[in-house]
Amino acid sequence: MTLNASPYGSERILSALRLTLALASHSQPSRIKLFLISDAVITAQSGQGNTAGPSLGEMLTEAMAHSVAVYVCRSCAEARGLDQTRLLPGVKISTMPELAGWTLEADKVLSF
Numbered sequence: 548m549t550l551n552a553s554p555y556g557s558e559r560i561l562s563a564l565r566l567t568l569a570l571a572s573h574s575q576p577s578r579i580k581l582f583l584i585s586d587a588v589i590t591a592q593s594g595q596g597n598t599a600g601p602s603l604g605e606m607l608t609e610a611m612a613h614s615v616a617v618y619v620c621r622s623c624a625e626a627r628g629l630d631q632t633r634l635l636p637g638v639k640i641s642t643m644p645e646l647a648g649w650t651l652e653a654d655k656v657l658s659f
Contacts, residue, residue: 548566548579548580548582548656550583551583551584551586552659556586561601562659564607564610567606568609568613571610571613572613579610579615580615580649581607581618582641583618583620586623588623589627591617592633607638611635617639618641620641620646
């Protein structure tokens with residue numbers, strides 16, 4: 548699943564994470580991969596708080612606890628000043644060539 552929306556500009560990331568958690572409870576979570584690209588990489592930044600509604604960081608952490616793999620685009624993260632030390636534990640930095648490979652191997656690809 549690719550996520551490219553700004554985490555707090557709309558409810559697209561929230562919807563993607565809700566679907567991810569639902570899928571993780573009904574299928575083999577280890578098959579689910581989230582790839583955050585563009586402004587969506589901010590979703591994986593550690594230390595975020597949210598006083599209104601669910602915390603997207605907490606939802607990502609919960610997904611990873613269910614064996615969902617979470618990746619951020621390296622160039623998108625770098626453009627926003629994020630490196631591994633500023634990401635939630637368990638989030639990995641990845642590349643477009645890796646995403647291309649996963650896309651070709653996948654049965655289904657969803658984009659938010």
